[in-house]
Amino acid sequence: MIEMMTVNKVSKLTGVSIRTLQYYDKIGLLHPAEHTEAGYRLYDDTALERLQQILLFRELEFSLKEIQAILQSPDFDRDKALEQQIELLSLKKKHLENLITFARGLKQVGGTNMDFSAFNTKKMEEYATKAKEQWQHTDAYQEFSxxxxxxxxxxxxxxxxxxxxxxxxxxxxxxxxxxxxxxQALVKRLQAYISGNYYHCTSEILNALGAMYGAGGEFTENIDKAGGKGTAEFAERAISIYCK
Structure with a gap:
């Protein structure tokens, strides 16, 4: 049985305010896994993993709208995102270490230091901009957005x-x-639905989506919830056959 957490517990665990979590739900960025009979939000591990991605992208200074489009885009690659996020956080760490060294120097030596290089965030900003461009310049992202x-x-x-x-x-x-x-007619119907409402779903994109559907996590759980356990894996196999 999947353990659920209330919005209050999630807020205490993550440091994200209840109001912010409610707002994320309202705009469709992060929905709770379930609601209690009284209407209270409940979150599972899959929702918390998505929240982690949202928070890491916020560190990359993406807007909520940009994050939503990225996470729902067929181009989303979790490993690629983590690599970018680790690199940016490493740059931030180096920046903070330079500031600490600078401040300690002022305290120990005293006087005036006119060297402002420790305050330079250009490298960090350039990397964040480059990361954004890599996500935003894909055709699927542009069309979805x-x-x-x-x-x-x-x-x-x-x-x-x-x-x-x-x-x-x-x-x-x-x-x-x-x-x-x-x-196979269902696969064709799915492809047409995605193309008609989100972005042009080529066979290549559809095949990548199929692999994502059966890979576990949020997509798999939602699909299995709709069609019963094993549906996501079955859909992945059917899509793979269709695309070949």
Missing amino acids: GNSKGRSKEAEEALARGMMTIFADFGKHKNNDPASEEV
Whole structure:
């Protein structure tokens, strides 16, 4: 059984205010895994992992809108993101160490020091800008960002429900041959749905999405919730066959 955490516990654990977590839910950036009968938000490990990514991207000084588009884009690569985040944090660490050394020097020596190099953040800013560009200049990101611009929370939720309806249909066929005509028609329907509502879903992108669906984590859990346990893995196999 997955252990759930209340929004209050998540706030205490992460240092993110309850109001901020509520706002993330409101804009569709971080939804709770479930709600209690009284309507209180509950978060699981998958939601907390997503929160970690959000906080690390905030360290890269991405806006919430940018973070949302990146995390939902088919181009998102968790390992690549972590590499960038580690590099930026290392640069920040070096910057802080230089400031500490500078301050200690002023305290020990006294007098005036007109060297302002310790305050220079140019290298850090240049890296953050470069990291942003790597994410934002992909065709899928640009198209997703443009299509989702101005879309209301209700519209986003309706689209998500439509996607889950397709996966629920996958679940009805998960004991069948993934290469069967009926199942392959579902894959084609999924591809058309993504292209019509998010970004042009090429076979290459669809294949990458299929691998992500079956890899565990948030996508797998949501798909299995819609179609029953094993649906995400079944959809991955069906998509792989379709794309070949």
